[in-house]
Amino acid sequence: xxxxxTEQHTDDVRFSIKVDRELHSEQSKxxxxxxxxxxxxxxxxxxxxxxxxTEKDEFIYHDMIVxxxxxxxxxxxxxLVIGAGDGGTVxxxxxxKTIEKIDMVEIDERVVELCREYFPQTASQLDEERVNLFFxxxxxxxxxxxxxxxxxxxDSTDPFGPGEGLFTKEFYxxxxxxxxxxxxxxxxxxxxxxxxxxxxxxxxHEKIVEFFPINRVYQAHIPTYPSGHWLFGxxxxxxxxxxxxxxxxxxxxxxxxxxxxxxxxxxxxxxxNYVKELLGENIK
Numbered sequence: 001x002x003x004x005x006t007e008q009h010t011d012d013v014r015f016s017i018k019v020d021r022e023l024h025s026e027q028s029k030x031x032x033x034x035x036x037x038x039x040x041x042x043x044x045x046x047x048x049x050x051x052x053x054t055e056k057d058e059f060i061y062h063d064m065i066v067x068x069x070x071x072x073x074x075x076x077x078x079x080l081v082i083g084a085g086d087g088g089t090v091x092x093x094x095x096x097k098t099i100e101k102i103d104m105v106e107i108d109e110r111v112v113e114l115c116r117e118y119f120p121q122t123a124s125q126l127d128e129e130r131v132n133l134f135f136x137x138x139x140x141x142x143x144x145x146x147x148x149x150x151x152x153x154x155d156s157t158d159p160f161g162p163g164e165g166l167f168t169k170e171f172y173x174x175x176x177x178x179x180x181x182x183x184x185x186x187x188x189x190x191x192x193x194x195x196x197x198x199x200x201x202x203x204x205h206e207k208i209v210e211f212f213p214i215n216r217v218y219q220a221h222i223p224t225y226p227s228g229h230w231l232f233g234x235x236x237x238x239x240x241x242x243x244x245x246x247x248x249x250x251x252x253x254x255x256x257x258x259x260x261x262x263x264x265x266x267x268x269x270x271x272x273n274y275v276k277e278l279l280g281e282n283i284k
Contacts, residue, residue, distance in 0.1 A: 005036055005044075007051055009226040010194050015051075017041060017224075023118060028110040035118050041224060043118055045086070047111070051224050053086045058122055061188075062088035063260035064220045064232060064268070069151050069184045070096055071250040071265055072234075072241045076150040077101070080178065082138035084155035085111030087123035093153075094125040095255055102131045103149075105142075109135040139171050145178035152179060154187035167200065169207045176211040182238035189217060192275045193227035201231060202278055208235050216241055217279060218268040220259070231275070242269055 003019040017038050024035040035045045042055030053061075066089055070076060077100045081089050085106040093102050104126075106112055112133070115123045125131065134141060138156075152175050156167075175185050185208070190201040209215050212235035222230045234241050247262035271279075 005038070005046070007046070007049065007226075010196065013194070015224075015226070017044070024114060026110070028108055030108045033108075033110060033114060035114060044224070045114070045118070053088065053115075053119065053122060054224050055119070055121065057223050058086070058088050059258045060220055060222050061225075061230070062092050062122075063257050064218070065089055065153055065155060065186055065188065066092035067250075067255075067257060067260040068218060068232070068234065068241060068265060068268070069153070069186050071247070071262060072236075072239050072244055073150070073182065073184060074098065074246065074249050074253075076184075078149050078151075078180075079103070080142070080145070080149045080152045081105070082142070082152065082154045082156065083107075084153070086115045086119055087112070087126045089153055089155045090128075090131055091122060091125045094128045094130065096253075099130065102128075103134065104131060105134045105136060105138045107135070107137050139168070139174075142171065142174045142178050145174070147180055148178055150180050150183055152183070152185045154185070156188060167204050167207075169210070172204075172207050172211055176237075179237060183236065184239060185212065185233070185235040187233045189231035189233040191226050191230055192278050193229050197226055198278055205233060205279055208233060212236060214238070214240055216269055217271060217275070219271060219275070220268065242266055 004016045005019050006014050006016040008014050019036045019038050021037050023037055026033050031047045033047060037043050044054035045052050079093055079099060079102045081104040084104060090102060090104055093099060191197040192201055214236040216234045218232050220230050221228055245265055250262055
């Protein structure tokens with residue numbers, strides 16, 4: 001008998017991975033958590049049936065959500081990470097010795113506990129001394145913060161269930177308030193390819209633009225996410241990710257990465273015309 005994990009990307013499109021075995025399944029207080037093992041992608045886990053992380057391609061997502069803002073402003077000292085229960089975003093941030101504090105807010109403690117057990121390669125730095133873990137609602141956590149963080153990374157699930165509040169105008173406004181005068185906000189920005197995800201992307205982008213003077217969107221290819229074409233949002237009070245990139249300063253750090261490099265940093269902001277149109281940009 002063959003076992004397959006299948007995720008429905010649209011009513012007419014499904015994505016499947018052949019599964020060797022199921023490692024864990026439970027319904028937490030917030031969501032269903034499934035951990036599976038496959039030959040092609042290694043171990044992977046899903047929340048409410050949606051792919052979150054695979055051992056094989058997690059480096060792409062975590063490289064791009066962390067190193068783009070860090071290369072734009074190497075002087076970032078205090079970081080807030082919202083979501084990111086698998087620990088991969090924190091792992092990449094801890095590679096920067098100049099960062100002084102990393103606050104991570106995850107609503108579901110069970111996600112962190114299970115990732116520590118099954119995904120030690122992503123959760124490896126959650127106990128690092130600069131990391132502070134908070135198990136609560138990120139929307140509520142950020143409400144009481146003001147002028148505190150140089151960088152906020154929103155590493156959330158899709159905009160429903162536990163992650164729904166992280167796509168609201170209130171949340172983005174509170175992030176703006178929580179950032180310092182030269183602060184940067186980076187968020188996973190959904191996919192532009194399928195209509196459902198594209199609408200979520202447009203909605204988030206429209207809300208963020210209301211608050212931040214500098215807004216850009218960049219892209220990466222992540223094979224196990226819907227369509228494989230995934231976007232990230234970059235919003236800032238001061239720094240432009242292309243004009244302010246100091247490639248030499250980042251490269252001299254000597255960080256070994258599997259996906260990110262400073263040539264790609266510039267190139268990933270060059271978007272296809274159909275994405276520009278979805279974002280309301282003028283096509284030249």
